[in-house]
Amino acid sequence: MLARKNSDIDSIVRRSGITSEVLDWLYETYKDSATGAVKQINQFISNKEYTIKTICKSVLPKIKKYLCGSSDYHKKAWGMEVSDLLNQQYKKVTDQINLEYDTIVNPQKQLFFESVDSSYIASWAIETLENENDKKWHRISLALAIVSGRRMLEIHGLARSYDCGNGVITPVVNGREIEKSYHFPQTLFFLGQAKTLTKNDLKFQIPVLCNAELFLERQSDLPPERLNLDPLAVNKTVSSAISSATKKLRKQLGIKSYKDSRDIYTNVTMSYFDRSYDLSEKEREILLGHILGHEIKIPTSERYSS
Numbered sequence: 001m002l003a004r005k006n007s008d009i010d011s012i013v014r015r016s017g018i019t020s021e022v023l024d025w026l027y028e029t030y031k032d033s034a035t036g037a038v039k040q041i042n043q044f045i046s047n048k049e050y051t052i053k054t055i056c057k058s059v060l061p062k063i064k065k066y067l068c069g070s071s072d073y074h075k076k077a078w079g080m081e082v083s084d085l086l087n088q089q090y091k092k093v094t095d096q097i098n099l100e101y102d103t104i105v106n107p108q109k110q111l112f113f114e115s116v117d118s119s120y121i122a123s124w125a126i127e128t129l130e131n132e133n134d135k136k137w138h139r140i141s142l143a144l145a146i147v148s149g150r151r152m153l154e155i156h157g158l159a160r161s162y163d164c165g166n167g168v169i170t171p172v173v174n175g176r177e178i179e180k181s182y183h184f185p186q187t188l189f190f191l192g193q194a195k196t197l198t199k200n201d202l203k204f205q206i207p208v209l210c211n212a213e214l215f216l217e218r219q220s221d222l223p224p225e226r227l228n229l230d231p232l233a234v235n236k237t238v239s240s241a242i243s244s245a246t247k248k249l250r251k252q253l254g255i256k257s258y259k260d261s262r263d264i265y266t267n268v269t270m271s272y273f274d275r276s277y278d279l280s281e282k283e284r285e286i287l288l289g290h291i292l293g294h295e296i297k298i299p300t301s302e303r304y305s306s
Contacts, residue, residue: 035085066231158192209265246258
């Protein structure tokens with residue numbers, strides 16, 4: 001990577017943006033200077049002429065995810081330092097975007113999902129997976145996401161694995177399983193959580209809305225070239241392909257985007273748990289966080305009793 005000239009890297013950035021190849025080059029060139037790396041990233045951003053919102057909503061999260069997701073300890077530590085510096089630099093804009101999301105987008109999203117028939121969409125997903133003659137990979141991917149609540153990266157990305165579960169959901173809090181468990185008709189053991197830097201090697205059970213073996217079988221129907229991809233590749237190739245191919249289908253189903261599948265999944269699974277268990281507010285919060293794969297942390301002083 002060091003053999004590449006700056007002009008070669010500049011050419012890659014102009015053509016494809018800040019790719020994994022560019023970020024690897026940054027590490028090799030500036031591994032002793034996170035500040036130098038940040039200056040170079042800002043130069044790339046300037047040359048690419050991204051808007052400030054695009055930088056904060058798309059570019060920075062991709063950089064952080066790739067750099068901090070390294071299995072190499074030193075590279076990961078360097079990546080976290082670079083990410084912290086970038087976050088400090090763009091904190092004001094990021095805070096404003098988050099505020100807009102909380103005050104504008106979330107209420108609109110809630111109204112949208114109140115008008116969506118989650119059961120109907122879940123039924124479509126199950127029927128699609130059960131139809132062995134349906135080999136269109138973008139439909140299979142969307143259906144897998146709806147029945148499992150996993151992100152696109154968790155369906156198509158690196159180091160993701162699924163196995164049939166035993167029907168018992170035991171939430172993980174502060175990195176450990178709690179004493180209270182919940183039953184669901186079908187479950188999967190899932191390894192490869194995307195949005196966490198410390199627990200992505202943790203294997204845990206999640207509810208699945210279809211037969212678990214069917215999920216595994218249909219996931220194997222996805223094209224090999226659409227699997228085991230890094231985050232940048234998933235966003236660049238898979239995301240755009242699915243968005244284009246499912247535009248008409250999503251309109252028929254009444255959903256706006258692939259990531260809405262997590263809301264559909266949440267509505268169906270939590271409706272089941274609400275009917276089956278008398279959940280306290282804290283229990284519901286923990287269970288919801290677990291099935292969505294969030295890293296749940298509560299103060300040790302707040303004892304969670306079963």
